[in-house]
Amino acid sequence: MSEEKLYAVKNDEGKYWEFFDNSGFWALDISDSPITPSKDQAEQVADEQGGHVVTLVEEPEKVVITKEQAGIVEEARVSGIPATHISGHTDAYNGEERLLINAYVNGYTMAKEKKYNVKVPHTKEVWYYKSGDTDLLTIFPADKELRGTFTESEIEHYGLQDCEKEEVTDDDD
Structure with missing residues (x-):
């Protein structure tokens, strides 16, 4: 953020x-130049013409956090002591506490989860895909980009941790 x-x-x-x-003085929507980089100039105008100085500040960038971290930040919003809540649910030594405090103050966006195509073990060039939320079906590699992908948590849910996996990048989506 600029100073x-x-x-x-x-x-x-x-x-x-x-x-x-x-x-x-003019309405903001018809004014040509309602700002100045000089605080002294603004204060002089306010003293001589009336009014008060308004400081315009850049909006800080939102912090990118995981879904789990977002849960901690949202719980902190309803907590009586938000900083204590964040501190009690994070690891201060790896910088997570500071990251979540910044997310609480400046806002956040959630990181996109990595997604994977997963190869079926002991078969030749066959890949799993999801059909709906619960069914797993298989396909051949030529069709794999046309099917659903798995997040890490879905790979664990379906017991596919030992399978070969191929990360799908945004270019592949």
Whole structure:
């Protein structure tokens, strides 16, 4: 995040000072230049013309976290002491606690789970795919990109940990 800031001067009517030609206060949607990089200039206008200085700050980037970590952050939102909740459910030594505190404060997005095509053991070039949420069927390699893929948790659920797997990248989706 940049340390540079921009400033505006807003009056009690919700209008902003026009810094381009110093022509007075205007509605934001019709103002040509309602901002200045100079805090001193903004404070001087506020003193001389009325109004107050508004500091514009860049929105921080959202943190990328896992689904499990998102659960901890959401539980912290309803906790009486969010930082203590996060601290009690994370490992401070690997940086997770700091990551989740940042997610709590700045917002987050969830990381995309890796997905895999899984080869059936003891068969020749046959791959599993999912049919619905529970059925497993097999296909030949030429068709594998046309079928569903598995996340790590699904591979574990179906007992396919010992099978050969091939990661599917975004290019393959």
